[in-house]
């Protein structure tokens with residue numbers, strides 16, 4: 001009992017201090033810093049990137065790294081499974097899992113699923129890179145926990161955006177294909193309920209604002225009756241203005257016995273602090289990210305006198321080495337569009353992806369590029385992180401990545417050129433340098449990674465041919 005009172009106090013204190021704490025954390029926000037001109041550096045948007053990754057992903061990302069388990073609850077037995085059968089699932093649910101093409105649990109699922117399905121329920125924090133099977137794990141747990149004889153919401157899954165909520169709902173619908181008695185409802189923009197009505201569906205998947213409205217303002221369901229609370233994409237959630245406070249408000253109304261599941265694709269300290277507020281006595285599991293490494297990537301720099309020479313360098317290099325596919329990164333939309341237009345006019349099959357496109361258009365562009373319909377993709381920082389296209393062999397930094405202060409942005413550099421040379425393959429990164437400032441940035445990057453960036457004469461086709469070997 002006394003523990004509960006302490007926890008309530010703790011939550012209260014955290015609620016007061018968390019928005020301030022979180023505002024101090026340096027996570028890139030969705031706000032485009034008020035700048036939206038064609039010449040402003042394009043911003044990376046975590047929610048959009050997460051959605052793109054999900055939509056264009058063709059399968060599981062298998063990691064060679066081991067799972068790290070941190071147990072804060074010494075009384076809970078911990079075990080892992082190698083098959084879905086070993087989980088004693090409802091047979092129709094198991095049928096749904098196989099229907100999705102899953103033969104065996106992924107690495108994170110092996111450890112997460114027994115914990116998620118254990119009785120008495122246990123709280124879990126799971127962190128592992130995008131694509132390793134987290135969504136499938138908690139969706140399976142959500143569906144397994146439903147008591148279909150009770151006609152009210154028992155499971156709530158919070159997602160940071162409309163699109164991400166729909167994606168999760170689609171996974172749930174597929175997995176529950178042979179369990180038509182399980183009913184779900186979206187609590188997202190465009191969905192309405194009338195005051196005085198009651199929700200009878202078993203599962204709600206929604207965004208925090210809408211869920212708060214439905215639970216507290218319209219009172220169409222009771223947060224106290226929930227047995228499972230899932231917080232998905234916690235990293236995106238806390239990067240989205242206002243969401244962390246809303247999550248905490250929802251969380252405060254839950255029954256202390258409600259099982260909490262917390263998922264994140266990143267491992268920042270900020271996420272852990274947020275998790276600690278939301279999830280009491282958790283079992284924490286982590287699958288370490290496959291390190292992005294520069295080991296298989298040959299890096300070059302080319303000296304150019306201005307944009308036109310940069311353009312010539314790109315076409316020379318591409319014309320000579322052009323076996324696989326290339327991604328060219330520009331700092332602004334204007335440069336990206338200019339370059340795309342110029343290259344298309346000269347007969348190159350190029351695609352361009354900038355912040356101007358809607359999410360649907362971006363998916364379309366990426367799908368075409370992935371299937372090889374275009375060989376060159378010109379883009380900005382909107383695509384700098386986490387999108388894998390295996391066939392990419394060359395990354396060109398038409399402009400070197402810089403941070404808000406104009407200093408070398410080494411993280412973004414690693415993410416950008418990490419698009420090539422993946423899974424032990426050979427890749428090439430070419431940096432176009434047209435000013436002393438750019439040269440200094442190039443040198444700073446070289447020093448940071450302690451990896452040589454070699455000089456390349458882009459006018460000498462013999463020399464270029466050699467790098468393609």
Ligand SMILES: Nc1ncnc2c1ncn2[C@@H]1O[C@H](COP(=O)(O)OP(=O)(O)OP(=O)(O)O)[C@@H](O)[C@H]1O
Nearest residue numbers: 059060102104105106130131132133134135136265
């Ligand atoms: N056990 C499995 N066997 C085969 N494929 C799987 C398995 N689990 C998940 N997948 C597939 O792998 C891909 C990634 O899974 P999932 O979306 O669950 O990952 P995630 O970690 O939630 O990613 P994100 O952080 O982007 O949400 C999906 O295409 C999914 O259908």
